[in-house]
Amino acid sequence: MFISNCTDILTTYGPSLWLGVRTTLLIAITGTVLGLILGLLVGGFRAVKLDFTASGAARFFKKLGDLIINLYITIFRGTPMMVQAVFIYYAMLNFIYWSPMEAAITVISVNTGAYMAEIVRSGIQAVDPGQTEAARSLGMSNAQTMFTVVLPQAIRNAFPAIGNEFIVNIKDSSVLMIISITELMFQAKSIAGSTFHFTETYFIEAMIYLILTTVTSLILNAIEKHMNRPSTKEVA
Amino acid sequence: MAAPMVEIKNIHKRFGKLEVLKGVDFEVQEGETVCLIGSSGSGKSTLLRCINLLEHADDGQILVFGQDVLHTKDVNHFRAKVGMCFQQFNLFANMTVVENCMKPQMKVLKVSKEEARKTAMKYLEKVGMAEFANADVRRISGGQKQRVAIARALCMNPKLMLFDEPTSALDPEMVGEVLNIMKELAEEGMTMIIVTHEMGFARDVADRVVFMDQGQIEEQGTPDQLFNNPQSERTKEFLKASVYK
Ligand SMILES: Nc1ncnc2c1ncn2[C@@H]1O[C@H](COP(=O)(O)OP(=O)(O)OP(=O)(O)O)[C@@H](O)[C@H]1O
Numbered sequence: 001m002f003i004s005n006c007t008d009i010l011t012t013y014g015p016s017l018w019l020g021v022r023t024t025l026l027i028a029i030t031g032t033v034l035g036l037i038l039g040l041l042v043g044g045f046r047a048v049k050l051d052f053t054a055s056g057a058a059r060f061f062k063k064l065g066d067l068i069i070n071l072y073i074t075i076f077r078g079t080p081m082m083v084q085a086v087f088i089y090y091a092m093l094n095f096i097y098w099s100p101m102e103a104a105i106t107v108i109s110v111n112t113g114a115y116m117a118e119i120v121r122s123g124i125q126a127v128d129p130g131q132t133e134a135a136r137s138l139g140m141s142n143a144q145t146m147f148t149v150v151l152p153q154a155i156r157n158a159f160p161a162i163g164n165e166f167i168v169n170i171k172d173s174s175v176l177m178i179i180s181i182t183e184l185m186f187q188a189k190s191i192a193g194s195t196f197h198f199t200e201t202y203f204i205e206a207m208i209y210l211i212l213t214t215v216t217s218l219i220l221n222a223i224e225k226h227m228n229r230p231s232t233k234e235v236a
Numbered sequence: 237m238a239a240p241m242v243e244i245k246n247i248h249k250r251f252g253k254l255e256v257l258k259g260v261d262f263e264v265q266e267g268e269t270v271c272l273i274g275s276s277g278s279g280k281s282t283l284l285r286c287i288n289l290l291e292h293a294d295d296g297q298i299l300v301f302g303q304d305v306l307h308t309k310d311v312n313h314f315r316a317k318v319g320m321c322f323q324q325f326n327l328f329a330n331m332t333v334v335e336n337c338m339k340p341q342m343k344v345l346k347v348s349k350e351e352a353r354k355t356a357m358k359y360l361e362k363v364g365m366a367e368f369a370n371a372d373v374r375r376i377s378g379g380q381k382q383r384v385a386i387a388r389a390l391c392m393n394p395k396l397m398l399f400d401e402p403t404s405a406l407d408p409e410m411v412g413e414v415l416n417i418m419k420e421l422a423e424e425g426m427t428m429i430i431v432t433h434e435m436g437f438a439r440d441v442a443d444r445v446v447f448m449d450q451g452q453i454e455e456q457g458t459p460d461q462l463f464n465n466p467q468s469e470r471t472k473e474f475l476k477a478s479v480y481k
């Protein structure tokens with residue numbers, strides 16, 4: 001009974017489920033990539049320590065920036081993404097016309113960015129400050145030091161946590177169905193609504209999520225292993 | 237005599253309430269090798285770091301190459317002319333040996349990649365690390381790391397080299413290889429200021445030895461004067477203690 005219902009659903013609704021999977025992945029991947037870029041900028045900005053070489057204007061700009069960033073991180077980590085999605089989508093409709101998809105990608109990116117900023121910041125803090133000093137003593141600027149010495153190592157340190165955000169996004173993008181995004185959760189809900197096979201449909205949905213996250217985490221592990229291999233080409 | 241390469245006048249440095257440098261006057265002539273000795277916490281590192289602006293002195297004047305460094309506009313350009321080696325080597329862990337030597341040249345001196353590589357190989361050759369050019373810096377020994385750090389600094393073509401206990405983190409069998417390179421540099425006429433606990437090296441290589449105590453220069457002179465005929469009681473005590481170390 002259960003098994004045959006499942007196969008029926010898969011054969012009849014395969015294409016809609018497939019659309020759901022693609023949408024989920026699209027949102028999760030874009031959200032993670034844009035969120036990471038945002039997190040690098042914001043986390044990098046926060047981690048910069050101005051020394052005496054900084055001008056008064058730079059100091060003011062840094063203080064103001066830190067304040068805004070703190071507010072951003074507190075708000076986006078302190079409220080559910082589902083609430084962020086409805087609020088931002090409808091609030092912005094008063095000013096611009098945008099599609100639910102544009103809103104979804106914006107919300108998940110900005111939400112992920114708030115978490116990434118903290119991940120990037122702790123990745124940066126784990127980089128030995130002696131290397132920063134050495135870079136500065138060689139005449140490298142704050143920005144050059146950040147981009148050539150600190151950030152590459154911070155990303156490597158933070159890679160497991162960054163990958164984890166991607167997996168979280170695969171799962172948590174499901175809340176975006178609240179603004180009618182046809183991702184996996186939304187599709188499953190409509191299929192269950194028309195077939196009345198709630199258990200079977202949501203079982204299939206759960207299995208698909210599980211496969212997506214498991215495969216993703218296997219890929220991430222492989223990448224991490226590759227990154228941590230000694231970069232030694234030839235040691236005599 | 238020409239103007240000194242480094243001329244420090246009455247500098248003070250405080251960390252919060254703690255006054256670490258209490259009015260230090262200090263000069264280094266071009267081509268001179270000066271060893272700074274003194275007990276832990278006496279302010280040796282702080283003095284050294286004030287010279288290339290890793291620390292900013294609160295008071296006094298610092299002239300390097302005749303330039304007033306406390307008021308210099310172009311700190312990065314100035315620092316490029318002053319090489320520094322640290323106790324912990326501080327190599328960039330995300331780069332290979334040769335990249336450590338190339339990247340700063342490319343970023344600061346804006347030289348091409350090819351030129352940077354050529355210069356890097358020249359100095360790696362000099363410190364005996366050319367065959368490790370493509371090695372991961374996390375996988376070479378401490379002595380090798382310090383030699384790479386010296387090569388990296390030399391690639392910037394500095395006029396002055398600062399060393400802060402370059403051999404203190406090394407296993408005893410590796411101290412020699414690093415000191416030999418420093419000795420060679422001294423003989424080639426590089427101007428060097430070296431904080432060290434290696435009294436044998438100071439005696440052998442330094443033109444002048446400076447003893448620091450509690451944020452001040454207590455006594456200075458040629459190695460012979462300072463080690464064989466110290467004037468101050470504090471210097472005598474310090475030397476006596478370090479003989480038995
Ligand atoms: N960034 C800092 N903040 C606060 N105190 C500091 C800082 N750097 C150094 N100090 C303090 O200043 C004093 C002098 O330090 P410094 O490192 O110059 O001594 P040193 O002579 O190099 O000693 P050592 O032989 O242990 O390296 C010490 O008491 C140290 O704790």
Ligand SMILES: [Mg+2]
Pocket residue numbers: 280281282400
């Ligand atoms: Mg010290």
